[in-house]
Amino acid sequence: MLRRILLGAVILLSITTNAQQNDAKMNAFINNLMSKMTVDEKIGQLNLPTPGGGIATGAVVNTDVETKIREGKVGGMFGVIGVDNIRRVQELAITTSRLKIPLFFGSDVIHGYKTTWPIPLGLSCSWDIPMIERSARVAANEATADGLCWVFSPMVDIARDPRWGRVAEGSGEDTYLGSQISAAMVRGYQGKNLAADTTAMACVKHFALYGAAEGGRDYNTVDMSRLAMYEYYLPPYKAAIDAGSGSVMTSFNVIDGIPATGNKWLLTDLLRKQWSFKGFVVTDYTAINEMVEHGMGDLQAVSALALNAGTDMDMVGEGFLTTLKKSLQQGKVTQKQIDDACRRILEAKYKLGLFDDPYRYCNPTRAKNEVMSADKRAASRYFGAHAAVLLKNSNQTLPLKRSGTIALIGPLANNKSNMLGTWAVSGDAQTSIPVFEGMKNVGGNGVTVLYSKGANITDDTTLAKKVNVFGEKVDVGPGTPEQLLNDAVATANRADVIVAVVGEASEMSGEAASRTDITIPQSQKNLLEALAKIGKPLVIVVMSGRPLILNRETEIASSLLQVWHPGHEAGNAIADVLFGDYNPSGKLTMSFPRDVGQIPVYYNHKNTGRPQSTTSEWDKFRSNYLDVPNSPLYPFGYGLSYTNFSYGDIKLSKNQMRSTEKITASVTVTNTGNYDGEEVVQLYIVDPVASIAQPVKKLKGFQKIFLKKGESRQVNFTIGKEELSFYNSDLKWIVEPGDFEVQIGTNSNEVKEAAFKLVK
Ligand code: BGC
Numbered sequence: 158m159l160r161r162i163l164l165g166a167v168i169l170l171s172i173t174t175n176a177q178q179n180d181a182k183m184n185a186f187i188n189n190l191m192s193k194m195t196v197d198e199k200i201g202q203l204n205l206p207t208p209g210g211g212i213a214t215g216a217v218v219n220t221d222v223e224t225k226i227r228e229g230k231v232g233g234m235f236g237v238i239g240v241d242n243i244r245r246v247q248e249l250a251i252t253t254s255r256l257k258i259p260l261f262f263g264s265d266v267i268h269g270y271k272t273t274w275p276i277p278l279g280l281s282c283s284w285d286i287p288m289i290e291r292s293a294r295v296a297a298n299e300a301t302a303d304g305l306c307w308v309f310s311p312m313v314d315i316a317r318d319p320r321w322g323r324v325a326e327g328s329g330e331d332t333y334l335g336s337q338i339s340a341a342m343v344r345g346y347q348g349k350n351l352a353a354d355t356t357a358m359a360c361v362k363h364f365a366l367y368g369a370a371e372g373g374r375d376y377n378t379v380d381m382s383r384l385a386m387y388e389y390y391l392p393p394y395k396a397a398i399d400a401g402s403g404s405v406m407t408s409f410n411v412i413d414g415i416p417a418t419g420n421k422w423l424l425t426d427l428l429r430k431q432w433s434f435k436g437f438v439v440t441d442y443t444a445i446n447e448m449v450e451h452g453m454g455d456l457q458a459v460s461a462l463a464l465n466a467g468t469d470m471d472m473v474g475e476g477f478l479t480t481l482k483k484s485l486q487q488g489k490v491t492q493k494q495i496d497d498a499c500r501r502i503l504e505a506k507y508k509l510g511l512f513d514d515p516y517r518y519c520n521p522t523r524a525k526n527e528v529m530s531a532d533k534r535a536a537s538r539y540f541g542a543h544a545a546v547l548l549k550n551s552n553q554t555l556p557l558k559r560s561g562t563i564a565l566i567g568p569l570a571n572n573k574s575n576m577l578g579t580w581a582v583s584g585d586a587q588t589s590i591p592v593f594e595g596m597k598n599v600g601g602n603g604v605t606v607l608y609s610k611g612a613n614i615t616d617d618t619t620l621a622k623k624v625n626v627f628g629e630k631v632d633v634g635p636g637t638p639e640q641l642l643n644d645a646v647a648t649a650n651r652a653d654v655i656v657a658v659v660g661e662a663s664e665m666s667g668e669a670a671s672r673t674d675i676t677i678p679q680s681q682k683n684l685l686e687a688l689a690k691i692g693k694p695l696v697i698v699v700m701s702g703r704p705l706i707l708n709r710e711t712e713i714a715s716s717l718l719q720v721w722h723p724g725h726e727a728g729n730a731i732a733d734v735l736f737g738d739y740n741p742s743g744k745l746t747m748s749f750p751r752d753v754g755q756i757p758v759y760y761n762h763k764n765t766g767r768p769q770s771t772t773s774e775w776d777k778f779r780s781n782y783l784d785v786p787n788s789p790l791y792p793f794g795y796g797l798s799y800t801n802f803s804y805g806d807i808k809l810s811k812n813q814m815r816s817t818e819k820i821t822a823s824v825t826v827t828n829t830g831n832y833d834g835e836e837v838v839q840l841y842i843v844d845p846v847a848s849i850a851q852p853v854k855k856l857k858g859f860q861k862i863f864l865k866k867g868e869s870r871q872v873n874f875t876i877g878k879e880e881l882s883f884y885n886s887d888l889k890w891i892v893e894p895g896d897f898e899v900q901i902g903t904n905s906n907e908v909k910e911a912a913f914k915l916v917k
Contacts, residue, residue, distance in 0.1 A: 186512065187503045191496065193256060196482055198229040199499040202258070203477045205439060205470050207236035219473060226260070227253040230478060232470060232502050233261040233307070238583055240524040243304030247515050259515035261506055263307035263360070265582050267326060268292075270300040272533035272725055273577045273584040276666075276702055277312060279544035279721030281328035282743035282796070284837045284861055286341045288543060293345025295536050297357040302527035306509050306518045307358045309406060311342035313393035314363055317757035319747060320373025322670030325579050325702035325722075327368060329746030330759045330793060332389050333856045336396035343400035351403065352510030354517050361397035363408030363441055365423060366390050370410060373756070374671050379410040384849065387884040389761075395432055403436040403505055407444055407468060416451045418444040419459060424467030437501035439470040446474040456480055461489040469498035529588070534726055541723035541730025546743035547716070547797040548707070554694045554715040556737025556799055557654065562605040564652035565593055566645045566688060567659045568614045568681065569700050574630050575614075578722025579667025579702050588725065592658050592698070595728020599736050607652060611645030611688075612638065614662045615678040624670075630662040638680060642687055649691050656696045656735065657688055663722050666702025675753060676706045689713035698731060704749040708790060719743075737799060742835035742861070744796035744904065748789035755785060760793035760905040761852040794839050794856070794904035800830030800866060807901050807911035814915055816892050819877040824901045824909060826872055828864035837861045840874045841908060842881065843898035849885055854900060874901070881915060 191199070206219035225231050226249050237243055243262050250260045268276050269292070280289055293311070300308060312326040315335055328338045339361065348356040366386065370377035381390070398405070405428065407418040417423055418440045428434045440463065448459035460476035461484040471477040484490045510517050527533075547555070557563065569575060569592070576589035590598075596606045614631045615621055616638055621631040634641070649655045659681045664670060676682070677699075688695055697714040699705065700722055710717060718741070723730050733739045750758045765780040774786045781787050805825035814820050826838055840858035844851040857880040860872055876899065882892045894915045902908030 183504060183507050186507065187500055190256065190258070190503065191499065194499070196485065196492075196495065198256060199495050200477055200481050201225075201228070201230035202232035202499045202502045203470050203481075204231050204475060205233050205235060205263075205472045206231060206475070207234065207473055219475065223249065226250050229254045229256060229258070231260060233263060235263040235309075235472070237262055238264065238303070240302070240304040240519050240521055244516060244519040247519065251515050258503070259506055259511040261307050261358075261509060261511060262305050262518070263309060264300065264305050265310070265580055266296050266300045266305070266308035266357070267310050267312065267580040268578070269296050269537065269581070269584065269724060270303065270305070271528050271583050271585070272299055272537055273581045274537040274540040274724035274726075275544035275721050276325045276578040276580070277327060278325050278329060278702070278746065279723065280540060281334065281338055281746040282546050282721075283540070283543040284334065284744055284859055285543060286337050288540065289338055290341040290345040292536070292540055293342040294348070295533060297346045297348070298355050299528055299533055301355050301357050301518050302520070302523040304518050304524070305357060306511070307360065307404070308346055309360045309362060310346070311339050311359065311397060312362050313339040313397060314366070314368030314408075315390050315393060316368035316747070317759040318370070318373035319675055319704040319750065320671050320673060320753065320756060321368065321370055322375060322579070322666040322672070322702065323368070323668055324704075324747060325666040328393075330748065331746060331761065331856050332392050334746060334859070335393040339393040340396040340400040343397050343402045347401060347403065351508045352513070354520070358403035358505060358509060359397065360404040360406050360439065361394055361402045362406035363417075364394055364405050364428070365408055365417060366412055367408035367410055375669050376409045379412060383888060384884060384886070387888050398428070398432050398434050403508065405434065405436065405438050407438060407440050409441055409444055409447065411451065416444070416448045416453065418468055419448050419453060419462035419466045421466040429467060437469040437498070437505055438467055440468055440472045440474070442472050443474040445471050445476040457484060460484065464490050464494050464498065469501050537724050538726035538730045538733070541726050542733045542739040544721055544723065544743055545731070545734045545741045546719040546745055547741040547799075548719055548791055548795075549711055549714055549717040550797055550799070551715050552694070553799075554654070554696055555718070555735060557656075557696070557735050558604070559601055559736060560603045561653040562607060562651060563596065563600070564649040564655045565596055565606055565608045565658065566611045566649060566655060567657045567684065568610055568612055569660055570656075570658035571608050571610070574628070574632070575663040575700065576722060576727035577724055578663045579670070581663075584725065590726055590728035592728045592731050595730070595732035596735070598729055599732035599738065607648050609645040609648035610641055611657070612641055612680040612684040614681070616680040617678065620678075624662050624664045627664060630664050642684060645684060646687050646691065649688055649693065652693065654694045654696065655688050655691065656698060657685060658698045658700065659685065660700035660705065661702055663702065673753065675703060677710065682709070685710065685713060696735070698735075704745070704747050706750055706752065706790070708751055711790065737832070740799045740832050740834040741796070742798060742837065744794050744837045745791055746793065748793050749791040751790045752785045754782070755787070755789070758789045761855055763850050764853055792904055792906040794837070795906070796837075796904070798830070798832070798834040798836065800828050800832040800834040802836045802864070802903060803827045803829050804902060804909050807899055807909045809899065809911050809913055812913050814913060815917070816878045816881075816894075816915060819875050820913055822874045822876055822899045822901060822911065823871050825869055826862065826864065827869040828866050831866055833863070833865045835861055835863045836903065838872045839902060839904065841900040841905065842876070843900065844881065844883065844895070845898065846895050847883065847893055849883060851883060854905065856905070
């Protein structure tokens, strides 16, 4: 035993010494380099321009970038895509700038790079943490094969408002699950060694609270208590920092009245001092300049504000480049602040191995073999099937039989342009697999698949124009809406079962794509009504970047499958699920409202002093609405399978524990249906009495298990102090003795319950 402890200590010591030696080596290298740098060159390292080749998300793109690179006025680039282009730009920096400092190259690698898979909200519905980590690994692999070494991901903004288009990019409403996903993605991108040529530096965003924009309107004001920040919104960012994220991106919103990019409490006190973040902070797109509109002063003032707050790198706006020297001369910023920011950028380059070899990520052979390779497409198909959530399945309409005739109907049924979803800036939608093709591939020769478009995604030409800003996502015709509808009805009449693929175009969610009406557009509602009237089994497949309101669809569908925007292998992945080659296992990570007026609707809300009674849907002087129930249509954690799972009662290892002890909560889950399948077993904790009013429940654990039909498994959760703690009004993470309730179940609403006591 003693020998083992000694051996452990020696290993730990040698790891620490190695790390210290590496740091010392890096510091010596950077000290030496910085001793040769002029103030202009140091400020140059803080500049992150984009030449505007990709999709610019603001009005501004940079000009004269080449001259700036020659003059040492650029630290890194984003929006340069392709290994040859990146090599050319790197060569320019290495061969023409005075100190030959390499650039780093970043991009929005959000749900894949060129090969794309489900939008992050979809991926989160898999609750499959190892798979999500693998998705980041695959993305890093492909992106680095094409010259990139920095990804603007993970996006970990907790979001409760599906009107906000950017819910598509995150992992939904829950802090615990969101934190697990956040850390997994950082691990996936960065691997164990940032300097490896297959790993990329992560950039957790948007720090912070961006998901709480008022009214779900993008870029809007955020106002919340510190308690809400600590309890609900901050942990996923912290999880990314703890997992070693090399960089952090600021958000556009204000926090306590000060924009995040100029918020010293956020970027210095919290991020650096409390959380010990060692990497660098980059702004979001022109976020420094936008502080002028926020009312924080002119460009020089806001640039100084940003540096003083702890921002290191300026994305696109060039406020640092054009004003920091003047601010230095006027004593508004210090040389040390500029040096610290510059050092952090150089450290990132050092850690990425760029000083050893600036062309480390520029390997055309890798680009040729690894970009859009067959294994990546296979991964995309796998992820696509795992993101699907089965919302309804009456009469076992699904899985479909591989015989007879299927009428495949809808504007998204034979469509390539919308399969990748939002934030697929490097992906080519035309290389995606539409559902029609996937159904034929997977269905085989025994089944006839007929197709008819049935409706335009929308007949609202004003909306279509806005959605089509980056290319045609809403295509019109052929023929009038009436002709499309008639053809669909005629086609459906010839089939045994109807599969309607409907929903949102990819650009109806994502950045600057907020909606107040989050239902399926009217043109498609008309189509669904006409199909429902036919009276044949109707499977509705919903593609969207956000939770939609699906009341009527739930009523008329025999089966309802939510598939998000699934990415390159959309058609194959959806067909795998529809034909039962993959038994769906996704569970919602955002509640689906019944009505837009309920928003925000989320499972871990507080109780109020007049909670809705459990026995009636409405009572006078209770916290409810006159016109709709409080509950969502589909709750957090909800999702069906082709098989059924039954839950036994919860067994606790004891009924009382001390805070130094742990309790095991066990439940036996049985697959009682006719298919093998996976189930996400969810653990919730209820703390009914505390010094701070607690949410009605909090997710504190989950396990995704596979059970063959007829198989039973005991699932165990360990509950300790960590699971029972909360932030008090001093923002201390504490645990208070008292009664607790344990809930285990198939979603946040259907659970078994048990109780125990925590004693001093
Ligand atoms: C978005 C970021 C993105 C950046 C660079 C901004 O508009 O908010 O998420 O990383 O653009 O493309």
